[in-house]
Amino acid sequence: MASPDQAAPAVRVDNISFARGRHTIYEDVSLTIPRGRITAIMGPSGCGKTTLLKMFSGQLRPRTGTVEVFGKQVPQLSRGELYTLRKRMGMLFQSGALLTDLNVYENIAFPLREHTRLNEALIRQMVLMKLELVGLRGARELMPEELSGGMARRVALARAIALDPDMIMYDEPFVGLDPISMGAIVRLIRLMNDALGLTSVVVSHDVPEVTSIADYCYILANGRIMGEGTPEALADSDSEWVRQFMHGESDGPVPFHYPAADLAEDML
Amino acid sequence: MNGLFDTLFGALGRATLFLGQVIGGLPGLLPRPRLVIQQVYAVGVLSMIIVIISGLFVGMVLGLQGYNTLARFGAAESLGVIVALSLIRELGPVLTALLFAGRAGSSIAAEIGLMKTTEQLSAMEMMAVDPIKRVIGPRFIASVIAVPLLTFILTAIGIFGGHLIGVSLLGVDAGAYWGQIQNTVEFREDIFQGLIIKSLVFGVLVGWIAVYQGYTADPTSEGVSRATTHTVVISSLAVLGMDFILTGLLFSGV
Numbered sequence: 465m466a467s468p469d470q471a472a473p474a475v476r477v478d479n480i481s482f483a484r485g486r487h488t489i490y491e492d493v494s495l496t497i498p499r500g501r502i503t504a505i506m507g508p509s510g511c512g513k514t515t516l517l518k519m520f521s522g523q524l525r526p527r528t529g530t531v532e533v534f535g536k537q538v539p540q541l542s543r544g545e546l547y548t549l550r551k552r553m554g555m556l557f558q559s560g561a562l563l564t565d566l567n568v569y570e571n572i573a574f575p576l577r578e579h580t581r582l583n584e585a586l587i588r589q590m591v592l593m594k595l596e597l598v599g600l601r602g603a604r605e606l607m608p609e610e611l612s613g614g615m616a617r618r619v620a621l622a623r624a625i626a627l628d629p630d631m632i633m634y635d636e637p638f639v640g641l642d643p644i645s646m647g648a649i650v651r652l653i654r655l656m657n658d659a660l661g662l663t664s665v666v667v668s669h670d671v672p673e674v675t676s677i678a679d680y681c682y683i684l685a686n687g688r689i690m691g692e693g694t695p696e697a698l699a700d701s702d703s704e705w706v707r708q709f710m711h712g713e714s715d716g717p718v719p720f721h722y723p724a725a726d727l728a729e730d731m732l
Numbered sequence: 733m734n735g736l737f738d739t740l741f742g743a744l745g746r747a748t749l750f751l752g753q754v755i756g757g758l759p760g761l762l763p764r765p766r767l768v769i770q771q772v773y774a775v776g777v778l779s780m781i782i783v784i785i786s787g788l789f790v791g792m793v794l795g796l797q798g799y800n801t802l803a804r805f806g807a808a809e810s811l812g813v814i815v816a817l818s819l820i821r822e823l824g825p826v827l828t829a830l831l832f833a834g835r836a837g838s839s840i841a842a843e844i845g846l847m848k849t850t851e852q853l854s855a856m857e858m859m860a861v862d863p864i865k866r867v868i869g870p871r872f873i874a875s876v877i878a879v880p881l882l883t884f885i886l887t888a889i890g891i892f893g894g895h896l897i898g899v900s901l902l903g904v905d906a907g908a909y910w911g912q913i914q915n916t917v918e919f920r921e922d923i924f925q926g927l928i929i930k931s932l933v934f935g936v937l938v939g940w941i942a943v944y945q946g947y948t949a950d951p952t953s954e955g956v957s958r959a960t961t962h963t964v965v966i967s968s969l970a971v972l973g974m975d976f977i978l979t980g981l982l983f984s985g986v
Contacts, residue, residue, distance in 0.1 A: 523854070523857060550857070550858060557858075559850055561851035561852050562855075563855075575861070578861045579861075
């Protein structure tokens with residue numbers, strides 16, 4: 465039998481609730497992220513998908529419930545333990561979040577310089593390897609402001625895997641990309657997951673892209689899990705709500721109109 | 733009224749805890765002096781032009797005003813002392829701190845605020861790099877180092893400016909100008925208590941306010957602009973208020 469650390473899922477979230485001010489974001493949400501797979505968390509804008517990632521990394525704590533990552537109870541970790549755990553996770557931010565005062569090469573070298581005592585030659589090799597993987601070895605001298613949105617995201621991806629993490633979290637990786645960059649990112653996420661044996665968590669509302677790569681999906685809305693399953697199962701789900709979301713229909717259980725008084729009353 | 737007190741003391745408490753965190757992270761910078769040196773260059777060396785030009789004009793104005801008044805009492809030879817003591821005890825530290833708040837404090841706050849807005853600070857946290865140690869600490873300590881050095885420069889240039897007007901233009905005896913300065917200005921009383929202590933305190937104040945405002949800025953464009961404005965306004969008031977307190981404590985003769 466495998467050791468408990470090996471057998472356990474990468475992330476296990478049990479019955480968490482979270483509120484920001486008076487606005488409830490989750491109520492009793494539970495989910496598990498298995499190792500070595502691509503798990504997608506989908507949902508409409510503003511449903512707290514990014515907040516969930518911040519809980520995995522310990523930047524936010526749930527009000528109630530537990531968040532367990534690689535067998536560790538994240539909300540109870542000390543700052544030092546949390547930082548040790550974070551070295552095993554990479555995160556791709558929606559904006560890329562590259563350090564604007566460093567060029568592409570130095571951005572990827574940054575986590576290596578901060579956390580390792582490798583010599584310059586070795587750092588160079590590692591950085592070039594990661595850049596080759598995302599196809600931007602030739603762009604290493606550019607500054608972040610010289611990159612297109614798609615390139616910035618690929619550089620950020622190379623940086624996220626610089627420390628060879630066990631898990632990588634993608635926050636809206638497909639937003640605002642042209643079709644070619646989008647295709648490149650989709651391919652990279654699959655490639656990283658399979659080639660590096662990573663656990664991947666993709667948070668997104670771009671249904672077609674996500675369903676093309678995800679092994680398992682959760683749909684989060686209104687503070688709870690509205691549906692879960694493989695992409696195929698979700699596409700012909702029994703729930704009308706899930707079907708509306710998966711097929712992007714403008715009207716259904718989620719009405720097209722924001723609640724308002726009767727049209728005739730308003731106009732006449 | 734209660735709400736105002738809560739806001740004021742709440743902010744002061746949070747800022748103090750934050751300062752504790754920043755200072756706690758400073759020893760981590762010892763093996764990496766380059767991070768601090770870069771910031772001393774950015775906030776200190778790049779502020780030199782404005783400090784030098786301001787110092788020259790302030791010294792020249794002091795020379796002109798001082799001469800007119802002193803000459804009426806036939807004490808024009810004391811011009812050097814008036815210029816030197818005003819600069820060393822008050823104007824040097826205060827003006828430098830105000831200029832520094834406008835030139836460097838605002839840019840520190842804006843830079844940190846923008847790094848927060850563009851998720852760079854979050855990204856560092858995710859890479860297990862503490863932004864308080866990596867970003868905030870170097871900028872804070874650079875202010876503490878830069879303000880005293882800039883104060884020395886402003887004061888020295890100011891005394892030279894007074895000389896330029898008093899001696900070269902208005903004909904005060906050069907020997908009297910320098911000799912009286914040498915006789916009257918005490919190291920412990922004037923330079924240590926005035927220049928060094930005050931400028932160190934002001935460096936801590938302005939650096940602290942700038943990094944705190946930047947770090948706690950709302951991650952929006954309005955938030956960053958508010959943080960920049962607050963840095964200059966709060967720093968200026970804090971420097972002037974603290975100057976009064978320090979003068980009272982250091983020079984009241986008790």
